[in-house]
Amino acid sequence: MSKIRGILDQNAFNMDSIDQADARIGALVRKRLETVGPTSMLFYEEPLHIVRGEGVWLFDDQGRRYLDVYNNVPSIGHCHPKVVQAVAEQMGTLNVHTRYLHEGIHTYSERLLATLPAPLNRLVMMCTGSESNDMALRLARRWTGRQGIIVTEAAYHGNTSAVTEVSPSSYKQGMPPDFVHIIPISQMPAQADPAAWFADQVRTGVEQLNALGHGCAALLVDSIFSSDGVYADPAAFLKPAVEWLQAEGMLFIADEVQPGFGRTGSGMWGFERHQVTPDVVTMGKPMGNGFPMAGLVAREELLAALNSDVGYFNTFGGSTVAVAAGTAVLNVLEEEQLMANAASQGEYLKQQLTGLKSSYDEVADVRGAGLFIGLDLCDPTQAGAPDPVRTTAVINELKRNGVLIGAAGKSGSTLKIRPPLCFGRAEADLFLERLQQSIKATAG
Amino acid sequence: MSKIRGILDQNAFNMDSIDQADARIGALVRKRLETVGPTSMLFYEEPLHIVRGEGVWLFDDQGRRYLDVYNNVPSIGHCHPKVVQAVAEQMGTLNVHTRYLHEGIHTYSERLLATLPAPLNRLVMMCTGSESNDMALRLARRWTGRQGIIVTEAAYHGNTSAVTEVSPSSYKQGMPPDFVHIIPISQMPAQADPAAWFADQVRTGVEQLNALGHGCAALLVDSIFSSDGVYADPAAFLKPAVEWLQAEGMLFIADEVQPGFGRTGSGMWGFERHQVTPDVVTMGKPMGNGFPMAGLVAREELLAALNSDVGYFNTFGGSTVAVAAGTAVLNVLEEEQLMANAASQGEYLKQQLTGLKSSYDEVADVRGAGLFIGLDLCDPTQAGAPDPVRTTAVINELKRNGVLIGAAGKSGSTLKIRPPLCFGRAEADLFLERLQQSIKATAG
Numbered sequence: 041m042s043k044i045r046g047i048l049d050q051n052a053f054n055m056d057s058i059d060q061a062d063a064r065i066g067a068l069v070r071k072r073l074e075t076v077g078p079t080s081m082l083f084y085e086e087p088l089h090i091v092r093g094e095g096v097w098l099f100d101d102q103g104r105r106y107l108d109v110y111n112n113v114p115s116i117g118h119c120h121p122k123v124v125q126a127v128a129e130q131m132g133t134l135n136v137h138t139r140y141l142h143e144g145i146h147t148y149s150e151r152l153l154a155t156l157p158a159p160l161n162r163l164v165m166m167c168t169g170s171e172s173n174d175m176a177l178r179l180a181r182r183w184t185g186r187q188g189i190i191v192t193e194a195a196y197h198g199n200t201s202a203v204t205e206v207s208p209s210s211y212k213q214g215m216p217p218d219f220v221h222i223i224p225i226s227q228m229p230a231q232a233d234p235a236a237w238f239a240d241q242v243r244t245g246v247e248q249l250n251a252l253g254h255g256c257a258a259l260l261v262d263s264i265f266s267s268d269g270v271y272a273d274p275a276a277f278l279k280p281a282v283e284w285l286q287a288e289g290m291l292f293i294a295d296e297v298q299p300g301f302g303r304t305g306s307g308m309w310g311f312e313r314h315q316v317t318p319d320v321v322t323m324g325k326p327m328g329n330g331f332p333m334a335g336l337v338a339r340e341e342l343l344a345a346l347n348s349d350v351g352y353f354n355t356f357g358g359s360t361v362a363v364a365a366g367t368a369v370l371n372v373l374e375e376e377q378l379m380a381n382a383a384s385q386g387e388y389l390k391q392q393l394t395g396l397k398s399s400y401d402e403v404a405d406v407r408g409a410g411l412f413i414g415l416d417l418c419d420p421t422q423a424g425a426p427d428p429v430r431t432t433a434v435i436n437e438l439k440r441n442g443v444l445i446g447a448a449g450k451s452g453s454t455l456k457i458r459p460p461l462c463f464g465r466a467e468a469d470l471f472l473e474r475l476q477q478s479i480k481a482t483a484g
Numbered sequence: 485m486s487k488i489r490g491i492l493d494q495n496a497f498n499m500d501s502i503d504q505a506d507a508r509i510g511a512l513v514r515k516r517l518e519t520v521g522p523t524s525m526l527f528y529e530e531p532l533h534i535v536r537g538e539g540v541w542l543f544d545d546q547g548r549r550y551l552d553v554y555n556n557v558p559s560i561g562h563c564h565p566k567v568v569q570a571v572a573e574q575m576g577t578l579n580v581h582t583r584y585l586h587e588g589i590h591t592y593s594e595r596l597l598a599t600l601p602a603p604l605n606r607l608v609m610m611c612t613g614s615e616s617n618d619m620a621l622r623l624a625r626r627w628t629g630r631q632g633i634i635v636t637e638a639a640y641h642g643n644t645s646a647v648t649e650v651s652p653s654s655y656k657q658g659m660p661p662d663f664v665h666i667i668p669i670s671q672m673p674a675q676a677d678p679a680a681w682f683a684d685q686v687r688t689g690v691e692q693l694n695a696l697g698h699g700c701a702a703l704l705v706d707s708i709f710s711s712d713g714v715y716a717d718p719a720a721f722l723k724p725a726v727e728w729l730q731a732e733g734m735l736f737i738a739d740e741v742q743p744g745f746g747r748t749g750s751g752m753w754g755f756e757r758h759q760v761t762p763d764v765v766t767m768g769k770p771m772g773n774g775f776p777m778a779g780l781v782a783r784e785e786l787l788a789a790l791n792s793d794v795g796y797f798n799t800f801g802g803s804t805v806a807v808a809a810g811t812a813v814l815n816v817l818e819e820e821q822l823m824a825n826a827a828s829q830g831e832y833l834k835q836q837l838t839g840l841k842s843s844y845d846e847v848a849d850v851r852g853a854g855l856f857i858g859l860d861l862c863d864p865t866q867a868g869a870p871d872p873v874r875t876t877a878v879i880n881e882l883k884r885n886g887v888l889i890g891a892a893g894k895s896g897s898t899l900k901i902r903p904p905l906c907f908g909r910a911e912a913d914l915f916l917e918r919l920q921q922s923i924k925a926t927a928g
Contacts, residue, residue: 068585075593077606078788079796082583089585093578111580113799119576128572132563134537135774136555139526141512141533149519162521167611167776168800174644199796200618202645210794325799330579332611332776332800344522350654352523352643355557355769356612356776 051435051446053082061086064101083446085436093118096460096467098444109459109471110444112412115301115326116372117462123329123368130364137359138165144363151370152335155308157317159339165358166334169297169324170198175352176260176320177202179342180291182349183319186255190245192225194450196267197260197295206260209267219254221245225268226450228277230405239280246290258291258319263310264299269449270407270414270456272304278314286319294318297334298412301326302373302461305383305410313409329372331365332356378461379410386410389457389468393475400479402430413457414448417479426453430482437478443471495879495890497526505530508545527890529880537562540904540911542888553903553915554888556856559745559770560816561906567773567812574808581803582609588807595814596779599752601761603783609802610778613741613768614642619796620704620764621646623786624735626793627763630699634689636669638894640711641704641739650704653711663698665689669712670894672721674849683724690734702735702763707754708743713893714851714858714900716748722758730763738762741778742856745770746817746905749827749854757853773816775809776800822905823854830854833901833912837919844923846874857901858892861923870897874926881922887915 058069065087072080088106092099095117098106108118116123138145149163166172181187189206191197196209204210205217216222223241228234242259249256259281265271282292299310300323311318320342324334334357346352356362373379390413393406401420408414417434419427431453438445448456455475459467502513509531516524532550536543539561542550552562560567582589593607610616625631633650635641640653648654649661660666667685672678686703693700703725709715726736743754744767755762764786768778778801790796800806817823834857838850845864852858861878863871875897882889892900899919903911 065585068587068590071587071590071594072585074605075590075597075607076582076609076802077784078791079608080582081795081797082585087585090580091578091586093580098578098580098584113581114579119579121576124572124575127575128568131568131571131774132565134535134542135558135563136534136537136542137557138520138524140542141509141516141526141531142535143512143515146512146515146519150515153519161518163519164523165520168615168798170615170798171612171644178645199798200615200644200646201622204794210796212791212793212795214793330575330800330803330805332803332806340521347522347656349656349658350648351525351656352654353525354612354614354643356774358520359774359776361774362776 051083051432053084053087057085065089084439088439096463105442106439107443107467107470109457110446111460112298112303112458113325114330115303115461116329116369116376116378117460120329120372122372123331123365126364126368127331127361130361135359135361137355138357142360142363144360144367145358148363148367153337156321156337159317160321160337162338162340162343164336164343164352165362166336166354167332167356168198169295169322169334170200170203171354172297172322172324172334172336173197173203173260173295174200175336176293176322177206177258179320179338179346180258180293182346183342184255184257184290186257188219188221188249188252188254188256190221190223190242190249190256190259192223192261192265192268194268194448195262197262218252219249221249221256225265225271228271234274235277235280238277239284242281242285246288256290258293259285260293260295262295262298263314264304264409264412266298266412266456267448269416269454270412272313272407272409272412275313276315278311279316282314282316291319292316293320293322295322297322297324298458301369302379302382303410303412303458305379305386308379310409327369328362328365329369331362333362333366376462381463382410382461385463385465385468386413388465389413392468392472396476400476402427402479402483408457411459411461411463415455415457416449417453417455426451428452431455433482434478437481438474441474441478443474495527495876497528497531501529509533528883532883540907549886550883551887551911551914553901554890555904556742556747556902557769558774559747559905560773560813560820560822561904564773564816566816567775567809570808570812571775571805574805579803579805581799582801586804586807588804588811589802592807592811597781600765600781603761604765604781606782606784606787608780608787608796609806610780610798611776611800612642613766613778614644614647615798616741616766616768616778616780617641617647617704617739618644619780620737620766621650621702623764623782623790624702624737626790627786628699628701628734630701632663632665632693632696632698632700634665634667634686634693634700634703636667636705636709636712638712638892639706641706662696663693665693665700669709669715672715678718679721679724682721683728686725686729690732700734702737703729704737704739706739706742707758708748708853708856710742710856710900711892713860713898714856716757716851716853716856719757720759722755723760726758726760735763736760737764737766739766741766741768742902745813746823746826747854747856747902749823749830752823754853771813772806772809773813775806777806777810820906825907826854826905829907829909829912830857832909833857836912836916840920844920846871846923846927852901855903855905855907859899859901860893861897861899870895872896875899877926878922881925882918885918885922887918
């Protein structure tokens, strides 16, 4: 089993090495295997037993603290008291589904819709980004009458049957189905004209899907290309492709599950940097800061078309408590000006990380927007080839140095930097210091 | 739009009648349409604006209280303080995913697995019953290498693309796909040999799926047939069909999203009444008493097979907070002996409801187990034909009389009785009294 590893397993604990683990950790891992089993994956060479979280910090069972540069779900900070309070109060007052009237859902929806371009005028509330992308695929296929979907090579869009098909990073064998066309975004030329290259890739994809008889329903991308290893620039590189697709009657689905809610610093949604208007926007992870909730925004006519075929109801989606959590998150984003913080701290961090390229031959590239940054590690002795082994070593060294981080990208050699948005200058400097220590410790 | 109605819309507010609604309600409905839109459905001829919940009671914005005979998510009672406290405490301490070690998930999993037959030895935690059934379909198809699924005629198993295909009650047009075989459970003979009839239906389904070249992967049923209108008896009527299927290498998936967690009174899981051991058990709704969580239990080898093809991770599934909510629910179920209460109150209620058949020609049949009971309403002037119009009238009359209830069944003429499990004798009597008033008020 340990030999079959998808991209997402890059930083996985190897269950075969359980006997080498600390006794206390080993016992917990054994219990995990005996109860949760095969689909469960643990991080790190030696898994981490976390017991407490606060702001940008996580604490293990030995009282050791870790700077969290990984978790983008608790986007306004671990255990933010305003979300905890809002959820506790609403759970103690009323927790019901959307088939009764309740003002909260309308107020929340209006507020969220106001952050999106006008044609996107309806919000469907769900529980997970997977559910949201699952519906997005259905909306696109129903609307266009076509089956094909274009995605990027290491994309992750969720875990349902339909969404796994369009999530190459989840494949271990036997995928993709031939109605999924894959764009090798890691080959996008940085210097030439990325927008023209991307548009060309999309056109080629549509031609191939047409030739196979599937046609193309939609281009589905995470607007910061998180799992692909973070491709943010140049801004607007999606524009020609999306405008051509839309003119031809196909849809553009912006998966904002990771970049959304201010993380990119320049707007609530990652697609804004690309000067496009999606047909469908999906969102999730940070929406409730850890309270399970997600959403899909689309034009009313797309939803009405699907609704004429099948009913849709989501038991927990848009519950009074989900709405309370989501509202608290929007409040905190505004009150603490976290989008501005993501912009300024992200800019500083990206500048400093880019500066490391001149000091460390192992640092090949730095890309990102706001507090979503990818840093490629390479092997200088192998003509700068991507270096997933070193990346795993750096991740584990950083953990020993009290910093939590993960990997992304087709080859698993991109450090994925996406801390809670309340990340400050002191934390950025601490991270930069520990990162350099870890690169040095694992070099050569 | 109002003309296209699935079974689930039986008790839906007709958006076309918005102008007849009370001004206050009308304004809220308009706001709903402008923000949430086409996939949103509201209950009742005039929607209800609920603002508070406690135990078996819900309260509207005018301070009026309603006995809740409908909601099976807050199964241990609306806003149960022990769940609220557990969630608030854990949210304030740590809310992270399953990729770090945390003892709670193992303890919870062991406890839950102990309620299931031994071959079912692994728990995957998710957010919704839909996600759980979606994975169940994949497990069955991966394990058998076959595509076909057998379900019942008005089944509801969730809302993802894959699960909607096997949910006839969601269809409005164009379904089912030919790899879905449908059993007309409403035609199951009550007096003859229902078990033989059901087994025969399954064998016929397998033959037809084989003839179409799909083969049959699994029989998927809600073990109390909730959406079909509640088919509980005779106990063990599933046994011959399931044993034959399993002997032939096909799987039995027990959807316990509605009957699970003690509702049927005679065990934690509805399938226990049928003396069968499922290959996969899915669960959801009451698992967190309203905190969004769900689970799938299966034999390890089924999960390992899927895991060799694709990775699976669920961001919110099995989070520290979900585990806290689920643990509190299990504690309360035990402390308040709610399963025993479901058995005794359910038995009383079923007896009394059955007694109504002799007084009211409109009451055609009563079926159920524990606190999950279906009552068929018919038109005595039409040879006892199912009467969905009367059913809708009774539901709305009950609402005016302070009782919340819904409909189920292929023809939408079954009252679906499934109150929170803390439902007491006084509430049962109140319900019986109001039900009779409502039948009288709508008769003739």
